[in-house]
Amino acid sequence: MLVVGAGAAGMAAAKGASEKGAHVLLVDNEEWIGGILQQCIHNGFGVHRYKKELTGPEFAAELKSEIPSDVEVKTGTFAHEIVPNEKRAILVSREGIEEVSYESLVYATGARERTFQSLMVPGTRPAGIYTAGQAQRLINIEGYLPGKRALVLGSGDVGLIMARRMYLEGMEVVGVVERLPYPGGLRRNVKQCLEDFDIPLYLSHTVIRVEGYPRLEKVIVAKVDGNFRPIPGTEREFHVDTLVVSVGLIPVKKLVADFVKVRSGVLVSSSGQTSVDSIFAAGNVTTIFDLVDYVAKEGEKAGRSAALLAKGEFRGERLPIRKGKGVKILHPEWYDPSVPLSVYLRVEKPMEKALIRVGKYEIEAEDLTPAEMVNVDVEPPCESEVSVSVTEV
Amino acid sequence: MKVVIIGGGVIGTLIARLLSFYEADVTLIEKENDVGWGVTKANSGIVHAGYDDEPETLRAKLVVPGNEMYSQLSKDLDFPMQRVGSHVLAFSDEEVKILEELYKRGERNGVKGLKILSREEVLSMVPKVNPDVKASLYAPTAGIVVPWRVAIGASDNFVKNGGKLVLGERVVDIIASGGRVRKVVTDKNEYKADLVINAAGLFADEIAEMAGAEVMPIHPRKGEYILLDTQEYTPSVLFPTPSRGTKGTLVLPTLSENTLIGPNAVDLSPDEKNDVSTTSEGLKEIYESAKRLVPSIKLDEVLRTFAGLRPESPQRDFFIRESEGVWGFINVAAIRSPGLTAAPAIAEYVVEDIIQQRLKIHLEKKKSYVKSVKQIKKVSNMSLDEWAELVKKDEKFGNVVCMCWRITEGEIVEAIRRGARTLDSVKFRTGAMCGACQGGRCAIKIAKIISRETGIPLEEILTNSDGSNFVVGKVRI
Amino acid sequence: MGKAKRIEKIKCIRCPLGCTLKIKISEDGIEIEGNRCPRGVEFAMQELKDPMRILTTSVKVVGGKLPLVSVKTSGTVPRSKIHDLMGHIKKIKIRAPIKIGDVIEKNILGLGVDLVATRDCDER
DSSP: OEEEOOSHHHHHHHHHHHHTTOOOEEEOSSSSSSGGGGGOOSEEEOTTTTSSOEEHHHHHHHHHHHSOTTSEEEOSOEEEEEETTTTEEEEEETTEEEEEEOSOEEEOOOEEEOOSGGGTOOBOOOBOEEEHHHHHHIIIIIOEEOOSEEEEEOOSHHHHHHHHHHHHTTOEEEEEEOSSSSOSSOHHHIIIIIGGGTOOEETTEEEEEEEOSSBOOEEEEEEBOTTSOBOTTOOEEEEOSEEEEOOOEEEOOTTTTTTSOBSSSBOOBTTSBOSSTTEEEOGGGTSOOSOHHHHHHHHHHHHHHHHHHHTTOOOOOOEEEEEOTTEEEEEOSEEOTTSOEEEEEEESSOEEEEEEEETTEEEEEEEEOTTSOEEEEEOOOOSSSEEEEEEEO | OEEEEEOOSHHHHHHHHHHTTBSOEEEEEESSSSTTOSTTTSSOOEEOOSOSSOTTSHHHHHHHHHHHHHHHHHHHTTOOEEOOOEEEEEOSHHHHHHHHHHHHHHHHHTOOSOEEEEHHHHHHHSTTSOTTOOEEEEETTOEEEOHHHHHHHHHHHHHHTTOEEEESOOEEEEEEETTEEEEEEESSOEEEOSEEEEOOGGGHHHHHHHHTOOOOOOEEEEEEEEEESOOOSOSSEEEEOOBTTBOOOEEEEOTTSOEEEEOOOEEOOTTOTTOOOBOHHHHHHHHHHHHHHOTTOOSTTEEEEEEEEEEEOTTOSOEEEEOSSSBTEEEEEOOOTTHHHHHHHHHHIIIIIIIIIISOOOOOBOSSOOSOOOOOOOGGGSOHHHHHHHHHHOGGGGOEEETTTTEEHHHHHHHHHTTOOSHHHHHHHHOTTOSTTTTTTTHHHHHHHHHHHHOOOGGGOBSSSTTOBSOOEESOO | OOOEEEEEEEEOOSSTTOOEEEEEEETTEEEEESOSSHHHHHHHHHHHHOOEEOOEEEEEEESBSSSEEEEEESSOEEGGGHHHHHHHHTTOEEESOBOTTOEEETTGGGSSOOEEEOSOBOBO
């Protein structure tokens, strides 16, 4: 069995598969395993999986310790090509180019960050604009500071965490700008990353222009209306040499997108199986998760299913899950009656009290916002089609 | 004989390359930290067929030979070129009439293979074209190139033949006495010169003024572009029917599997020669214009936007001539569109017609020189066996650094060995950081590789120009 | 029940659920709503008195494969002390090898918690 990507999803998949008796090869292009967790040195990971609050590197270390020793790990190894019909993959590393055959494969390449360049913000194209993950790697792994005075665009978790990180490392952080009327990240991060340090959060605002060349000098921000259009007369200038951009993650699905069904991410069933029987996927390459705990849970499940398939003990069914009222994002795409169903959803709008329906099950929930993913676990419903909806009560 | 060429764009580097075949002491001075970062960097990258330019102009005289020279030049300098063909699309009977005029003009200019295609013919060649199209002027000789790769190849060839490439120095004065040029002064050095070739692009008027030679005033005309991360829209270059002296907003495929839309044309004042900022109006304008050609174009796969400046002059023709007042000073100025296409022919025109015939300088060919170079070999263009061989020789070719385009550490180190010191220099030589993540994942790794290979501290590694440092300090001292 | 003098809304940060806690302060005392577990009450009370946080950052490594090792405080520290702590931590240098869980400094600034490495760092 081959697992591509050794972040949380891939590590957990390797663990799940190995425990089901598969011989597993786990590969990653970085020099380490643990993926992006290694640069997330803040705490808040593992509350569900390990019932304690860990930092990213600690979560990775815990997960690593769960991987049985017979799992073969190759870092610095790039999956160049997957040939699904022949069940083989081409791997590139400093040792050379090798072809490996697999019975089943788990694709767990995670996500990349949406770029500032793709937002079509007018202005110059200066140095000093970083994605939040890039700034995070610079500061936490490489030990370098991106600039002296920063503005953050996007209030996703990484954006909030980076605002605090830069502040604590002595940079001036003049604010966080969010085009939505509510913060994009977890509420606890708004509190402990911004409010604790009096870093202003500008909701319903966006960056409309950048100035300065070759280095960023000025960022112009304006309030936006309900359609995210800048409102004239509300412009505000920030003199900064650094703009850190946290405007969403995009699944890295390039290697498999030609032969498995994809939407924004790789589509999977509740077992982790894609539209191609022998290929499974888990983690942020399928949908963007809020919590690494969820990613590990789904990775482990995909690993187990993939291992069983390799042994001929897994059939794999893909029954439809229908997105009902009130649901903005729903994961997974299909359900498989042979495994418990974990549904992940984001609501369309904030709701104080709500009723979530998953097939025949009804679950009460409070305080839902689109920014926070809801996880509902149910026993496999025995219906031919499951519908998921959320109604405010 | 000492020759100083000012400006390391596609014009300056191609002239430098050609002169490096001869016995002459040639220095190429570029104010930026690498060649090809000015006008060369941000244009449509088209090798035009040559039907646009009014006969009698120097443009018309040089564009068709330039186009033809690209076939050999792309082999010699090892840059990719594809003759993907171009269509000028007509949407009304009036526009069809203009196509006919262009066709005639093209024939007079010597353009080969021009054809007026019916609506059905256009639709079968470009299925996503606006179905309201009435006809197109099809030019099979039109092609696409990566313009900075032309400049890089030419400059590498020049250096290989012993030419002296000076980067990061700005010319501040040109000393002439006794009616002839003597010296070029930069902010850092002085260079003796018998001949000075002014290929300074947007700044050619300022350089001419320094020499006291004839000045062709230059003003920048800004063109904004949107680059899309898909190639689904068109296999060849699409132009609207031209108006107001511009070729209009185009839709074209690029050699890196993208689609480029743009440019618009905004005339700026002469003191705005550094303004390559995009504007919301401009981006909107080009999107709307592009949709007229291909209505299904969407902006959900934007890779980036950018703007370039074209050196425009009042007479709208190239201004390529030796100075009458200052012997040895040669203006190669106002190289507007189709300057990239004409560039190889311009280089020949300068070296043969101007230097040898008009200035009557006899140039002796060197006993040995090369006229071709190999650019960095991309593993992504190799067979797996070839790639595997390379990894065996050097394990760095097995370390994939740019995951979007599969560029290895080996290719990056090779770019550095060839002189790249900035992130953009690596980008333009290898293609790294051009993909979907725009360097989000690999820029750090590349900056570290440059630092390791050159010994320059990471804090001093630049993105491009001076002052564009990638990082500014350490977290812990 | 007396009239509420002050109502404050805060976000519980004890876990990623991030409950919104409604704190009603009146003459009769303090009432907390919105918590999904007892830690919410505990958090709210502490938050009113003296907010406590875990600090995560990095320490300079000498002779290591990495330039920095990530660290955390073994327990919460008063928010008001974070600046002093950062100032102190920026001066610490530690020699590789370092193991995850290693105590870098005991009872840091006398706050009753240790500074602990959160990753391994091998010798260069």
